[in-house]
Amino acid sequence: MSLPINTYLQDDLNKRKDQALYRQLQINKDLIDFCSNDYLSFARCPKIKQKVKDSFNVAGRFSGSTGSRSISGNTAQAEDLEKRLARFHRAEAALLFNSGYDANLGLFSCIAKKDDFLVCDELIHASIIDGGRLSYASRLRFAHNDAYDLEKKLQHASGKIQNGQIFVAVESVYSMDGDIAPLKLISDLCKEYKANLIVDEAHATGVFGRQGRGLVSELGLEAEVFARIHTFGKAIGCHGAVVVGTEVLRNYLINFSRSFIFTTALSSHSLTAIESAYDQLLSEKFDNSYLHELICHFKSDFFIHPDFYLIESTSPVQSLIIPGNERARSISLALQAWGFDVRAILSPSVPVGKERLRISLHMHNSLKEVDNLKNTLNEILA
Structure with missing residues (x-):
C-alpha cells in the first residue's frame, strides 16, 4: 500500500536534510548586500522607482496585463520597447519574455528539433538544460570553457547530422563561477562547423560592453x-528578459515558443521599469567603472585559508570555493552574523566538492565594506 502523499513528500525532504541539502527561504534585513544580482544598483534607483510610480497614472494603461500577448496583452508600449531593445543591442528584432528562465525555456524548447544537435557548456544554466530537455534534439555537453572539447563535440555532431541544425549554447558570464566564455574562439568554431551560436548574456548585461550592451557587443560579435x-533581473534591476536576433527568429518564437504563447504578458509598470533602466544605460552620466574598480579591489591582496580558493573572475560574481555543504553553509551564517549578506551555494546546484560562497559586488558597496568583508572572512577561517 502506498504512503499518504504528504508522508511521501516529507520522506524526500528528510533525506535532503540528512544530506545537508535542504533549502529554506530567508529574509535578511539590515545586512550589507554581497548577495544580490543588483550589480548596478538599479533595483534601488530613485529615478526608476519614480517613473514606475508615475506610469500608473498614464491614461489608457491598465494596472494588469489582461492576458497573453497573442490575445489581449499586446500593447504599443511593448512593441516600441522591443524595437528600442533591438536597436540598443544592435540586432534586427527582439521579443520580450517574463523572465530569463522563461526566455531560455521558450527558446531552446522550440528552436531545436528531433534531427538537430544542441551542444552546451557543462555549466550552462538550468533554464537552458530544461529547455533542451523539452526539445527533441540530441544533446551534447562540452567541458567548461574548453574550445578544444567543443570542437570534438562539433565534429561528432557534424558526422551524425543529416538534415538538421547544430546549436551551441553558452553563457558570456557564468552565474556561479563568474568567469567569462572565450566567445571569439567559440564563434570561430561555430562558423567553421556551420553551427548556430546562442549566448545567454544574463550576467554581462549592464556590466560589459559600451553602455552595458554585453560581452558579445564588446567583442563586436553581434x-x-x-x-x-x-535578462533584466540582474544588473538591469527589474524583471523580464528579451531574446534578440533576426526578424525571422522573433516571428518563429511568437508562433512556437510555448512560454511566450501561453503566459500572461508583462504589465505596463514592468515595461516602464525596463524602459527606465535602459534610460539610465543611455544617459550621458552612466558610468560603471566604479564597479570594475571594486572588483579589482576585492581581488587584490586576497589572502585566504590554503584549503580554499577564489575562482578567477573579472565579473561582479566572485566565488570562494569551500568544499562541503555544511562547512560552506556554516561560514555563510557566520558572515551573516557579522552583518554581511553572503550566501552559500551548495551541491547539487554546483558539483560536489565545489560548494562555495558566491560573493556579488555592486555599485552600492563601498571599498571599506569590501575590506571589512575580507578581514572578517580571514578571522572566521583562521
Whole structure:
C-alpha cells in the first residue's frame, strides 16, 4: 500500500536534510548586500522607482496585463520597447519574455528539433538544460570553457547530422563561477562547423560592453551570434528578459515558443521599469567603472585559508570555493552574523566538492565594506 502523499513528500525532504541539502527561504534585513544580482544598483534607483510610480497614472494603461500577448496583452508600449531593445543591442528584432528562465525555456524548447544537435557548456544554466530537455534534439555537453572539447563535440555532431541544425549554447558570464566564455574562439568554431551560436548574456548585461550592451557587443560579435538572451533581473534591476536576433527568429518564437504563447504578458509598470533602466544605460552620466574598480579591489591582496580558493573572475560574481555543504553553509551564517549578506551555494546546484560562497559586488558597496568583508572572512577561517 502506498504512503499518504504528504508522508511521501516529507520522506524526500528528510533525506535532503540528512544530506545537508535542504533549502529554506530567508529574509535578511539590515545586512550589507554581497548577495544580490543588483550589480548596478538599479533595483534601488530613485529615478526608476519614480517613473514606475508615475506610469500608473498614464491614461489608457491598465494596472494588469489582461492576458497573453497573442490575445489581449499586446500593447504599443511593448512593441516600441522591443524595437528600442533591438536597436540598443544592435540586432534586427527582439521579443520580450517574463523572465530569463522563461526566455531560455521558450527558446531552446522550440528552436531545436528531433534531427538537430544542441551542444552546451557543462555549466550552462538550468533554464537552458530544461529547455533542451523539452526539445527533441540530441544533446551534447562540452567541458567548461574548453574550445578544444567543443570542437570534438562539433565534429561528432557534424558526422551524425543529416538534415538538421547544430546549436551551441553558452553563457558570456557564468552565474556561479563568474568567469567569462572565450566567445571569439567559440564563434570561430561555430562558423567553421556551420553551427548556430546562442549566448545567454544574463550576467554581462549592464556590466560589459559600451553602455552595458554585453560581452558579445564588446567583442563586436553581434553578426556572428544567432540569438542572445538579455535578462533584466540582474544588473538591469527589474524583471523580464528579451531574446534578440533576426526578424525571422522573433516571428518563429511568437508562433512556437510555448512560454511566450501561453503566459500572461508583462504589465505596463514592468515595461516602464525596463524602459527606465535602459534610460539610465543611455544617459550621458552612466558610468560603471566604479564597479570594475571594486572588483579589482576585492581581488587584490586576497589572502585566504590554503584549503580554499577564489575562482578567477573579472565579473561582479566572485566565488570562494569551500568544499562541503555544511562547512560552506556554516561560514555563510557566520558572515551573516557579522552583518554581511553572503550566501552559500551548495551541491547539487554546483558539483560536489565545489560548494562555495558566491560573493556579488555592486555599485552600492563601498571599498571599506569590501575590506571589512575580507578581514572578517580571514578571522572566521583562521
